Amino acid sequence: MRNDSLGSAPVPTFRARSAAEYSWDTLADIYNHTRLDYIVPMPMNGRRMADYVQAYQVDLAASLVVHDDDENPLGIGMLGLRDSRCWITRLGVSPEGRGRGLGTFLMHALLDQGRMRGAALAQLEVIQGNLPALQLFQKLDFKPSRELLVLRRPPGPPETPDAACVSLEQDAIERCLIERDAVAPSWLDESCSLLRLGSLMGFALHDAPNNWLVCHTGAFQLTHVCIGADSPEHAIRLLSHLHTQFPRFDTKLENLPTYSPLLPAFWTLGYYNEFSRLEMLLPLPIP
Numbered sequence: 001m002r003n004d005s006l007g008s009a010p011v012p013t014f015r016a017r018s019a020a021e022y023s024w025d026t027l028a029d030i031y032n033h034t035r036l037d038y039i040v041p042m043p044m045n046g047r048r049m050a051d052y053v054q055a056y057q058v059d060l061a062a063s064l065v066v067h068d069d070d071e072n073p074l075g076i077g078m079l080g081l082r083d084s085r086c087w088i089t090r091l092g093v094s095p096e097g098r099g100r101g102l103g104t105f106l107m108h109a110l111l112d113q114g115r116m117r118g119a120a121l122a123q124l125e126v127i128q129g130n131l132p133a134l135q136l137f138q139k140l141d142f143k144p145s146r147e148l149l150v151l152r153r154p155p156g157p158p159e160t161p162d163a164a165c166v167s168l169e170q171d172a173i174e175r176c177l178i179e180r181d182a183v184a185p186s187w188l189d190e191s192c193s194l195l196r197l198g199s200l201m202g203f204a205l206h207d208a209p210n211n212w213l214v215c216h217t218g219a220f221q222l223t224h225v226c227i228g229a230d231s232p233e234h235a236i237r238l239l240s241h242l243h244t245q246f247p248r249f250d251t252k253l254e255n256l257p258t259y260s261p262l263l264p265a266f267w268t269l270g271y272y273n274e275f276s277r278l279e280m281l282l283p284l285p286i287p
């Protein structure tokens with residue numbers, strides 16, 4: 001695949017290769033280089049890249065690395081595929097390669113890969129304030145669908161009292177997550193993401209068992225906190241139990257829609273908004 005196939009002729013030329021041709025470490029290095037000056041630093045290593053690809057169903061064969069005629073990598077873009085949707089992620093162009101149409105080339109090539117694999121909708125998220133990326137996506141006709149919050153809570157016991165809870169077995173965790181998909185979590189938090197990620201724990205309120213919490217436990221960090229609760233009050237009790245159980249864990253919760261009725265519970269438990277993302281969608285016409 002070459003950029004002159006798009007009809008424009010920037011100099012020098014660049015070509016795209018499937019990301020499947022690269023090792024995890026090389027993919028992480030290329031990605032990190034494109035994000036040297038990124039608005040929110042999120043460096044990866046090979047191991048993290050492999051876990052990311054596995055959890056979020058990134059199709060490496062459909063994901064691309066762009067390089068120049070001397071084989072120097074200039075950019076990367078990855079494509080997740082689920083049902084009839086594709087998800088564009090890890091997009092980046094090296095600082096020295098920007099402003100020459102490479103980002104546009106990568107986006108067109110990724111959308112083509114998605115279409116060829118039956119995707120009828122493309123989706124992505126962009127951090128609020130990332131003007132170059134936002135303008136690139138708008139130019140391609142992506143439209144904002146909702147604002148998503150990335151919340152963080154530093155370690156420490158909660159000030160609210162603990163609540164009596166019962167642990168959930170793996171099958172109960174799966175049931176909770178699948179029922180919750182009716183409320184449209186973002187790609188990172190969809191049930192299949194969580195189930196593929198593994199290391200999940202969950203519990204429900206003893207006196208109101210239809211109120212539950214499931215999250216991923218990593219090394220000293222809790223992530224992917226998902227709550228099914230009738231009210232913010234029930235969510236406060238669930239979060240109080242979580243943070244009483246894990247007082248030394250940092251907590252990161254990505255992509256909570258701004259309209260979530262449970263937001264007040266997170267503020268009560270000491271979460272803060274680290275940054276926000278805009279989710280954007282583009283319907284893909286059937287070729």
Ligand SMILES: CC(C)(COP(=O)(O)OP(=O)(O)OC[C@H]1O[C@@H](n2cnc3c(N)ncnc32)[C@H](O)[C@@H]1OP(=O)(O)O)[C@@H](O)C(=O)NCCC(=O)NCCS
Binds near residue numbers: 094127132
């Ligand atoms: C966003 C990014 C991929 C754009 O790559 P690029 O190769 O420079 O993009 P292009 O040259 O194809 O530019 C395409 C359009 O993007 C927008 N754009 C690119 N750079 C811009 C800038 N500095 N300011 C405003 N808009 C910009 C413009 O609309 C541009 O179209 P135009 O040239 O007709 O004005 C690149 O800036 C980058 O890698 N940034 C860091 C990582 C990142 O933000 N990734 C996206 C995460 S969602």
